[in-house]
Amino acid sequence: MSDTSIIQDNAARTVYQTARASDYFALLKPRVMSLVVFTGLVGLVVAPGDLHPVLAFTALLCIAVGAGASGAINMWYDADIDQIMERTQNRPIPAGKVTAGEALGIGVALSVASVVLMGLAVNLVAAALLALTIGFYIFIYTMWLKRRTPQNIVIGGAAGAFPPMIGWAAVTGSVSIESLVLFAVIFFWTPPHFWALSLWRDIDYANAGVPMLPVVSGREATRRQIVFYSILLLPIGVSPYLLGFAGPVYGVGSALLGAIFLFGAFKVWFKKDEKSAKQLFAFSLLYLFLIFALLLGEAIVMGIV
Known part of the structure; x- marks a missing residue:
């Protein structure tokens, strides 16, 4: 059976x-x-x-x-x-x-x-x-x-x-292009978010036969990919401001959040410990929430004004 x-x-x-x-x-x-x-x-x-x-x-x-x-x-x-x-x-x-x-x-x-x-x-x-x-x-x-x-x-x-x-x-x-940009923010956020999780859950995935990146290519390759996608995420996260459908508050906030995200990714790469991966995973959730909260807050304020 x-x-x-x-x-x-x-x-x-x-x-x-x-x-x-x-x-x-x-x-x-x-x-x-x-x-x-x-x-x-x-x-x-x-x-x-x-x-x-x-x-x-x-x-x-x-x-x-x-x-x-x-x-x-x-x-x-x-x-x-x-x-x-x-x-x-x-x-x-x-x-x-x-x-x-x-x-x-x-x-x-x-x-x-x-x-x-x-x-x-x-x-x-x-x-x-x-x-x-x-x-x-x-x-x-x-x-x-x-x-x-x-x-x-x-x-x-x-x-x-x-x-x-x-x-x-x-x-x-x-x-529209604006909705595709919102799609892109989440799309490029997803790999470093889940790979940060998989860095300390790789044995779990290996036991289940799920070919997550750390299981197939190793932790070092996973760390490099986390940094790569985090670099891409920074300008993509700012792009709603660059394209004109978000204001300067969002522009500054998203740039700061992206920089913190990238710092966390580099920390995972250099420190190579479980704690750094857990911290990046936790911050990645906060990052996505705050990015969209900034968009929502600006839209509400502009609607009121």
Whole structure:
């Protein structure tokens, strides 16, 4: 019997005794969902034009539900390696709280519902981008790239970069250079963010057979790539100001944040210790939040003024 079959069998015997609403909610990866919704909100607010508050809420709800659906299907497909990896052993399926079949059913139902509602209530462009995001995360990243190539995070990171584009399209009904820049910020942020994590979780990934960069190419090569992407991220992070759809506060703030990020990357490269990698990983989360918070804050202030 395969590892996946054992997990599903164990889960099926225990789920009805232990499952709670919080276990089903955990399938949706709420921490990831919160970041997705926030970046989608920024895309929606920064975009030129107006959207009725009810439709804006509906768009964000669809983004949240679509992200959660992707997470549930990801947990269904990755149940075998989630049981092996220390970081993921307590997820609902390997913990025996929710069956793999339930996770798949919830994920598929929510995926379809989020895309259909987005198309009917908001517009078809936003719905198409949402469908692309869900499909990319499930089929391209989870099922194809994750277990086959150390470039899984580089290419697969596109899935997490779509939400601000979706928010922008919800308002404008189109894709523009500005929304592509917001996409690029997240896209180039993703590799150093996850590689910083993988530098101290490489044994976990190796045991699960996931070819993360430190496992395949070693830690030194990973550190070099972190520095390389951090160098690229600095001007890309500032580009909303350079292109004129963000103000000087954002320009100064994003440059400072990018410089701190790059300093952390060089620290990882030179110090070669676990502490530096953990610090960069923690700051990378703060960096992305603050970059988009600056955009949001400026847009709100300009709207009031």
